[in-house]
Amino acid sequence: MALDRNSISDWLKNLQDKTCSALEQADGSAKFEEDNWVRPEGGGGRTRIIRNGNVIEKGGVLFSAVHGDAPDFLFKEQGHSGSAPSPLGKVGMGSQFFATGVSIVIHPKSPMVPIIHMNIRYFEMTGGIKWLGGGIDLTPHYVNENDANFFHKELKKVCDRHHKNYYAKFKKWADDYFYITHRKETRGIGGIFFDKLNEDEQMNFEQNFNFWKEIGETFAPTYVELISRNKNKPVTEQNKQWQLLRRGRYVEFNLVYDKGTKFGLETNGRVESILMSLPTNAGWEYDFTPEKNSEEEKTLNFLKKGIEWA
């Protein structure tokens, strides 16, 4: 396929379609509702939400493609202000940007099924800048070691097909990114995270694009497998209480640290699309400590950086 912005966003829309179908089939009951929205400054999106299913309590699969004047913070993120001379020479005030992506968050009903998040994005800016970014990470309410191994191995397989260093590099990046600093806990068991991919000594843009596409395509079969492994496990009242506390941590991460959420809220994005990542409900209990040797304590001990799951 041609690697221009239109073909890339068409590919993403198609990924959104296929992913929604796979999730509906895995759920067996609920269907996605669609909201189309327009961004006054340029572009828009297709927000798809699924609710109150057999398996999925609340989830979103969002496509967007937006463009316009590059906002100030884009320059700041590169370490120089819009008014200062750009080290890249061609970038400065009056630059135009284009960004398209698919973002997914699924909150399952059962505490035995993990929460999952995936995002892949493509970014262009005046001056020939183009980048690929993305990430996929898993947040089990209860960490199951077999599932964690499976999840990371699936991601490693995709990475290894394209670049021998990508899994190690992007796995560490995810550990560092999906970290709740004030809790000294990772959000879940991590996954991979990458940004500003274009080319390096071994991979040209097209090769990175092929890697990026496969990450998007690996989401549905991987998560559907995790659903089918866990959806029928029995659930106690204590499991449900613990799920609320883990969801509380998810809310803390998304509202305090997540760059996509902050970016969206600060740039007057569509709030309902941005905050679809929050669960139907979440809880906080003062100074909660799990019982010694409980499943809850075991899970907390797995919420650390640097665990080799693959």
Add this chain to the structure above:
Amino acid sequence: MALDRNSISDWLKNLQDKTCSALEQADGSAKFEEDNWVRPEGGGGRTRIIRNGNVIEKGGVLFSAVHGDAPDFLFKEQGHSGSAPSPLGKVGMGSQFFATGVSIVIHPKSPMVPIIHMNIRYFEMTGGIKWLGGGIDLTPHYVNENDANFFHKELKKVCDRHHKNYYAKFKKWADDYFYITHRKETRGIGGIFFDKLNEDEQMNFEQNFNFWKEIGETFAPTYVELISRNKNKPVTEQNKQWQLLRRGRYVEFNLVYDKGTKFGLETNGRVESILMSLPTNAGWEYDFTPEKNSEEEKTLNFLKKGIEWA
């Protein structure tokens, strides 16, 4: 009383005691539990939490008094970095700070009883700097106009006894501070907020201190009155669902905007004390819109800046 740091923190501890007694009496069932904690870099606190009461589902009345090397952000907040020459001449690297205060957040069980927050604080820094700050604001799940009038009138009475401009000035400050920008909603019906009070043309420090003390003392009788007016009102399932959504907004404000929360999390404060402000549970529903002419819609229409309640 002498206005030194020790007598001020003793006065605050006594306020904590009196406030906890009044809240226990109003609740009629639950008692506060106390956690004492020490800050490695200097000082500590006395966290008191009440849970699962007749009226109060979760609440905290926190005292702290901390001191030590003034962290960098204190200089930034004043508009200059620690290494740059200070416009105040005496402030710079190596400065010492002292801060003491009482913070309260109460989440009631019934959606008919409002959430309340109060904070009063005293701050000192090398170079003779000393400030008083504080705020008190009300977050009804359902806005009751009589209650809102009563609450603001009580605050205005205290303000008016000390300075003719304080209510108008501090009421506007609260409207601006307790604002959820991304929702274009105020957190609740506001109240008053002030910071860096020392002296102005009409009030010396001692006069401001007397105002500040009265704000602290007005909390308990005002909230106890609001409890007794509302605690026995009937509650429907719809009321409870709405309460969860309003609590969700409270979580959004505290994690995204509240300076005290951000300050605490960024400076490695005691997380359980900082996040006691979060409710036992909270909810988010995608793109929720209340029914036309419902009580929920009426409440949303009151969540605006600039309403004259007093």
